[in-house]
Amino acid sequence: MVLKLTGLADLSPLGFDTVIDVRSPAEYAEDHLPGAINLPVLDDEERARVGTIYKQQSPFLARKIGAALVARNAARHLEGALADKGGGWRPLVYCWRGGQRSGSFATILSQVGWRVELLEGGYKGWRRLVVDALTVAPPPPRLFVLDGNTGTAKTELLSRMAALGHQVIDLEGLANHRGSLFGHRPGGQPGQKAFDGRLAVLLAALDPARPVLVEAESSRVGALMLPKQLWAAMGVAPRLNIAAPLMARARYLGQAYADLTVDPARLAAIIDSLRPLHPADRIEGWQAAAAAGDFVELAAGLMRDHYDARYEKHRARYGTDRDVTLHSADLDEPALQDLTRRLARAIGE
Numbered sequence: 001m002v003l004k005l006t007g008l009a010d011l012s013p014l015g016f017d018t019v020i021d022v023r024s025p026a027e028y029a030e031d032h033l034p035g036a037i038n039l040p041v042l043d044d045e046e047r048a049r050v051g052t053i054y055k056q057q058s059p060f061l062a063r064k065i066g067a068a069l070v071a072r073n074a075a076r077h078l079e080g081a082l083a084d085k086g087g088g089w090r091p092l093v094y095c096w097r098g099g100q101r102s103g104s105f106a107t108i109l110s111q112v113g114w115r116v117e118l119l120e121g122g123y124k125g126w127r128r129l130v131v132d133a134l135t136v137a138p139p140p141p142r143l144f145v146l147d148g149n150t151g152t153a154k155t156e157l158l159s160r161m162a163a164l165g166h167q168v169i170d171l172e173g174l175a176n177h178r179g180s181l182f183g184h185r186p187g188g189q190p191g192q193k194a195f196d197g198r199l200a201v202l203l204a205a206l207d208p209a210r211p212v213l214v215e216a217e218s219s220r221v222g223a224l225m226l227p228k229q230l231w232a233a234m235g236v237a238p239r240l241n242i243a244a245p246l247m248a249r250a251r252y253l254g255q256a257y258a259d260l261t262v263d264p265a266r267l268a269a270i271i272d273s274l275r276p277l278h279p280a281d282r283i284e285g286w287q288a289a290a291a292a293g294d295f296v297e298l299a300a301g302l303m304r305d306h307y308d309a310r311y312e313k314h315r316a317r318y319g320t321d322r323d324v325t326l327h328s329a330d331l332d333e334p335a336l337q338d339l340t341r342r343l344a345r346a347i348g349e
Helices: 025-030 044-056 059-079 100-112 122-135 154-163 171-175 192-205 228-236 246-256 264-272 280-291 295-318 333-346
Strands: 018-021 091-094 117-119 143-148 167-169 212-215 239-243 324-327
Touching: 044 059, 059 100, 091 100, 091 122, 100 117, 117 122, 122 192, 122 228, 143 154, 143 228, 154 167, 154 212, 154 333, 167 192, 171 192, 171 212, 239 333, 246 295, 264 280, 280 295, 324 333
Parallel strands: 018 091, 091 117, 143 212, 143 239, 167 212, 239 324
Antiparallel strands: none
16 A cells, blocks of 8 residues: 655654665665664665666666565565564555665565555655745744843753743754854764754644744754745744843853863864964963863853854844843743743743
């Protein structure tokens, strides 16, 4: 049986036990359907070999060799990853275009007795839905941008709002990056297509009647580009600006970036990358604070002399008469709880 998806939300309620991507590991690593596992019927080397034979020798020979490889790999999956699946197991299988690779594997699974379904259009069809969601579908109509200088706990506040059931778009979470020179996170960033897919699925699940909160970002989060349509909507949306004293922000950053402070060499290299933008004595002062483990002082200096001026310039370009500033004397636990409540009121929930 062939399944045709008309929207990104169509897959969730269908109740498949497993979504199987039979493409090569490299194709799967670049991007795949949410929750899909990879059971390749041709690995990267085998796929390249069959493709070369198809182009340079004979399509018939390529199909014959490919069929033998698919059968061999399918047997390995049946004896391995699928060995514990019972008779009622219900999988969805897809490949690049929903063609030979997924069709061959699905035929074998159906002969076992499983109720297997194929995804029409394969990954290519899914990717088309993702692109449409990011370029054709309208952005959230009740969008609010959470803004504020570096260290105002925007990401933490966004997480707290989400935990309370408010609708949020966590771009830094989707991109696995904090959105600055110091923003690298363990595991690195996903590819652009994978980021697009994560964001598109999230947008498709939003209730357009309810407000949506997104953190202010540039058009790029780390190496990843935001969709132009969403970026444009963020530029005209009302902003909720968090304002806190410099030292309160510095104390907060000293905790929030604890993973960075345990790697002195990496921290020193990032500070050194700022040399073209600042006097040598300032760079040396930051390096001395880092070496001494005075991360609060380092954070204060970086914000005062590097980040704050850039944020103010950016904010001046995108501010609206609907902006609201939420002041807080501190960013400790009671203050964050209070800011979360005030944010909920500000967006009307």
